[in-house]
Structures are given as structure tokens and as C-alpha cells.
Amino acid sequence: METTKKYYLYVFLNNLKPGNYYYEKYNFEYEPYYIGVSNTDTYYVREEVHIKYAKLKQDVCNNKLKMNIINKIIKNGLEPIYLKIEENLSKEEAFEMEKMIIKIIGTKIGKSGPLSNISLGGDGGDTFTNNPNKEEIREKHRQNALGIKNNMYGLPLEKRPSHIAKINGVHWNKGRMISKETKEKFSILRKGDKNNTAKKTLLFDSNFNFINEFSCALYVAEFINANNKSVSKTARENSKKDIPYHTSKGYYIIYKNDWDNKFKEKENEIKEFLKTFKKNKNQFS
Numbered sequence: 001m002e003t004t005k006k007y008y009l010y011v012f013l014n015n016l017k018p019g020n021y022y023y024e025k026y027n028f029e030y031e032p033y034y035i036g037v038s039n040t041d042t043y044y045v046r047e048e049v050h051i052k053y054a055k056l057k058q059d060v061c062n063n064k065l066k067m068n069i070i071n072k073i074i075k076n077g078l079e080p081i082y083l084k085i086e087e088n089l090s091k092e093e094a095f096e097m098e099k100m101i102i103k104i105i106g107t108k109i110g111k112s113g114p115l116s117n118i119s120l121g122g123d124g125g126d127t128f129t130n131n132p133n134k135e136e137i138r139e140k141h142r143q144n145a146l147g148i149k150n151n152m153y154g155l156p157l158e159k160r161p162s163h164i165a166k167i168n169g170v171h172w173n174k175g176r177m178i179s180k181e182t183k184e185k186f187s188i189l190r191k192g193d194k195n196n197t198a199k200k201t202l203l204f205d206s207n208f209n210f211i212n213e214f215s216c217a218l219y220v221a222e223f224i225n226a227n228n229k230s231v232s233k234t235a236r237e238n239s240k241k242d243i244p245y246h247t248s249k250g251y252y253i254i255y256k257n258d259w260d261n262k263f264k265e266k267e268n269e270i271k272e273f274l275k276t277f278k279k280n281k282n283q284f285s
Contacts, residue, residue: 007039007094009086009101012050014069014114015078023104026085033069033116035101037094041213051080065108065116192218200256201235208252208271217253224249243273 013030021028034050054070073080086097102120106113110120147153157163192198193215201220203211214220217235221228226248234253238244244254244263254263263270 004090005088006041007037007089007091008084009089009094009098010036010038010082011085012036012066012070013081013083014073015081016073016076023101026101026104030081031114032105033114034066035098035105035115035117037098039091039094041215054080063116063118065118069116192216199235201231202254202256202259204252204254206247206250206252208267208274211251213256220251220253221248224251243270245274245277 011026011028011032012034013028014033015030017031018029019031021031023032026032036050050066051070051074054067055074070080085101086094089097099120102115102117105115107115107117107120109116109118143149152160195216198216198218201214201217203214203220203223205211212223214223217232218228220226221231224231231248231253234246234248235255235258237246238252238254239258239262242262244252244258247253
């Protein structure tokens, strides 16, 4: 089910800047402004996620250069253009090629070209570790926390949360209320396959024919228009069985690890069993 050549490279083009842009074997009708890597197994098209969050005014990628260009294009009544430029690559090949293409085209931050990429590629989207200006960014954050800019500035020692916590023997942050905006921000950052507890999940139709692999149960739920909790419960219940028979909306849902370790070798046996298996009204009874 899983291929090794599932990665591809894509480019965003600035339709506000038409022309002939040549970079060795790559030829574009508009100025390129971002190079990225994605793979065919992801439920959400990664290219579209950039546009989605730009429209929501949320920079979850920590790349204002890219977001500003996308927002300018949208403001002018246009839809951002993106194209696949290399396909059928392994993860290693994709990251190496990403670094090569970024070097050929050049970046704004490195003053060598039009790309808004912050890193030099090959790091899966890390916009800080390889940022050539990271020391300036650190210093900027430090300066923003000096003197009256620091929210502890002028606060007497006995009123500082850390001091009060030390006296009371509890962590200084215990009991503090988190704002609604912060909750929403963390919800977005931990949603779907960004959650560290997310498991790759397989979807099968009512005849137990494989449909697709998803990064997590949430994406399965969205795909079949079902409740996420119901889908997760179906996968958990099937993981306890020797034969997976619990369903959500008629679909069989199995965690990929369970499939690889328990069910894959007896796929035909499972199909024969399910032909004669009479489903209960309550699948979890």
C-alpha cells in the first residue's frame, strides 16, 4: 500500500509578476516565490494549506514573506498559482532536490533571488534553525523583553508569580487561565496529524476493499463525513480484535500499525469472514 516514491516538489508562482523566468531546466510564466515538498499520502494538499491560513490571517508557518505575497495576490482578486515541478521521489531525493532548486533560484532572505523560503531546504519546514538571520531574531526577542517591555518590569518581588509560587511550593503557572485566542491557536497547532498522538489510519469500504491511507483518524472522519470520536472508537475497537469488524457508516477503519502487524497477512480470511458476518445494531456491544 505504501510507496517509496510518493514525494513531490511544488512551486508557488506570483501571478502579479508575469514574464519569462528561466532557472536552468525550469521555466515559469510568473515569478516563483516559494518551493516546497509534500507527498501523495497527505489528506490535505500541503500547497492549499498555505493559502487557507493566509486567507484566515494566520501565519502558522512563521513565514511572513510568503504570507504577504499570497495575501497581496488574493487582495488583487486572483487565486495563488502552484505547480508540481518534480514527482515520484523518495523523501531523501525530494529534500535534496529542494535544496538544489532553492539554491538555483535564490532567496530574498539570502539576497540571491525571489524565493520567500527562509531555510535552504531539506529540513521539513524548519524556519529557524537554518535561518541566516537567526541571531538577529534572537537579539530582537531579547530586546523586546528588556526594561519596560518586560511584563514583570517594576513589579515588586513579593507580587511576582514565580516568587509567590516558590513560597507556596507550587509551579508559578499553576492555576493561570489561558485566553480563548491562545486556546484556538494551540487547537490549530495540535489538530489532525500535528497531534503527537495521531496514528496513521486505513480506510476500507463495505466489502473490505482498501480506499486510502490517512495521517490520522480526524482526516478519515472528514472524508466519510463522520464524527471523529466515532471513527477513533471504531479503530480502537478493531485493534483489540483478531478480525476487524467494527464499522463507521459502513466503512472499516484500522490503524496502520494494526494492519501491518496483525491483519495484513490474513486479508483474504477477513474478507471471507465478513461475507457471512451478521453485524449487530450496536457494533460495540
